Amino acid sequence: MASLRELRRKIKSVKSTQQITKSMKMVAAARLNRAQARALQARPFSDKLDTLLHELAYITHHVENGAAVEHPLMEKRKGNRVDILLVTSDRGLCGGFNAHLIRHTLEVLRELKNEDVHLWIVGKKGWNFFRRMRIPIEKEYLNFFHRLGFHQAEILGNDLIQSFLKTKTREIRVIYNEFKSRIQQKLVMKTLLPVGEIPGVKPRQDFLYEPMQEEILNALLPRHVKAQVYRILLESEAAELAARLAQGERLVLLDVREPDEVARCALPGSTFIPLGELARRQVE
Numbered sequence: 001m002a003s004l005r006e007l008r009r010k011i012k013s014v015k016s017t018q019q020i021t022k023s024m025k026m027v028a029a030a031r032l033n034r035a036q037a038r039a040l041q042a043r044p045f046s047d048k049l050d051t052l053l054h055e056l057a058y059i060t061h062h063v064e065n066g067a068a069v070e071h072p073l074m075e076k077r078k079g080n081r082v083d084i085l086l087v088t089s090d091r092g093l094c095g096g097f098n099a100h101l102i103r104h105t106l107e108v109l110r111e112l113k114n115e116d117v118h119l120w121i122v123g124k125k126g127w128n129f130f131r132r133m134r135i136p137i138e139k140e141y142l143n144f145f146h147r148l149g150f151h152q153a154e155i156l157g158n159d160l161i162q163s164f165l166k167t168k169t170r171e172i173r174v175i176y177n178e179f180k181s182r183i184q185q186k187l188v189m190k191t192l193l194p195v196g197e198i199p200g201v202k203p204r205q206d207f208l209y210e211p212m213q214e215e216i217l218n219a220l221l222p223r224h225v226k227a228q229v230y231r232i233l234l235e236s237e238a239a240e241l242a243a244r245l246a247q248g249e250r251l252v253l254l255d256v257r258e259p260d261e262v263a264r265c266a267l268p269g270s271t272f273i274p275l276g277e278l279a280r281r282q283v284e
Contacts, residue, residue, distance in 0.1 A: 011265060028245045032182070035238040039179050039231070046231040053224050056217070058197035071214075072165055073221045074195050079170045081116040083138065083163065084108065085156075085192065087176035087236045088123030090143055094244040097177060098125040100187055105175055108189070109135070118169075122156070122233070138163075145237050153230035161225055164193045179238035183246055192228060195221060 057074050086105050088098045105126075109117060118138040121127045127140045139159065144152045160172055172193040177185040255262060255270040262272055 008265065028241055032238065032241040032245055035234070035241050036179065036182075039234040039238040042227075042231045042234050046227050049220075049224050049227055053195050053220065054198050056220075057195050058202060071217045071221060073161070073193060073225070074217075076194060076196065077168065077170045079168045080114070081118065081167065081169045082112055083118045083120060083160075083169050083172040085120040085160065085172065085174040086122070086126050087174065087232060088121065088126035089236075089240045090124045090145055091244075092125065094240055095246060097185065097240055097243040098123075098129075101175060101177060102126060102129050104187055104189070108173075108175070120160070122236075144233065145240070148233055148237055150226075150230055153226050153233055156233075157222070157226035157229045160193065160229070161222055169193075174232060176232050176236045177239040177243075178235045179242060182242045185239040185243060192225065195224065 060070065060074055084105065086101060088101055092098070102125075105119075119130060119135060120138050120140075121130065122141045122144055124142050127137065127142065130137055141152075141156060144156075163169065164172060171191050173189060174192045175187070175189045178188045180186050255266075255272045256275040258274060266272075
């Protein structure tokens with residue numbers, strides 16, 4: 001049986017941990033407010049540019065007079081190489097944020113078992129998991145979210161664009177968590193490259209190009225890819241912070257000591273379940 005001095009030392013340690021956890025939650029809440037604002041601000045530009053490029057892709061693929069310009073980033077390809085960009089977090093303690101992403105990625109890998117899959121990973125959690133499983137990783141990007149800015153999106157966007165142009169990649173898909181609210185995230189998988197039309201959706205009208213169409217596409221398409229990558233990183237950052245904050249609120253302090261020890265010195269804010277009853281009462 002622990003002495004009274006040891007129990008008091010343990011209580012002091014638990015209280016200190018609770019204070020640290022409370023401070024971390026306050027910091028996470030402040031960071032979430034900023035990340036949420038940035039993610040929401042990035043959506044209008046990203047959505048409008050995405051719609052514009054999909055309409056241009058439709059015109060490029062369905063024009064009848066042959067005047068449209070074929071751009072390499074819009075090229076429909078055949079082949080068995082598929083690149084997947086997985087966006088996870090660098091740290092844990094965020095509930096099922098990373099587990100859902102990794103589980104979905106494994107399902108996609110099983111579906112593409114006969115394809116030549118190349119994996120790109122953002123975040124230490126995804127990198128550590130697939131490295132231990134000895135799954136080949138094309139490139140990893142760690143500590144991107146420490147001070148997230150457009151610079152990181154440019155680095156990642158340029159790497160993806162160059163890989164698409166220099167290899168025979170059929171498509172580049174991205175898997176990430178989109179921020180919906182402080183208690184909800186949405187797992188998203190979409191095609192980043194090539195830029196193509198949305199099935200069944202026709203453009204509202206044709207476009208007048210000034211300067212030439214080729215110059216416009218050369219300027220717009222790389223910017224479009226980087227804008228989409230930046231939005232994905234912002235969405236993932238906000239979703240991660242929301243998941244971490246929600247996970248912190250669900251933490252429960254269990255006191256598994258014997259009843260006589262609890263009677264001598266209780267742990268404030270804890271739930272008392274004797275160690276011998278823990279297995280039976282774990283569903284509570």
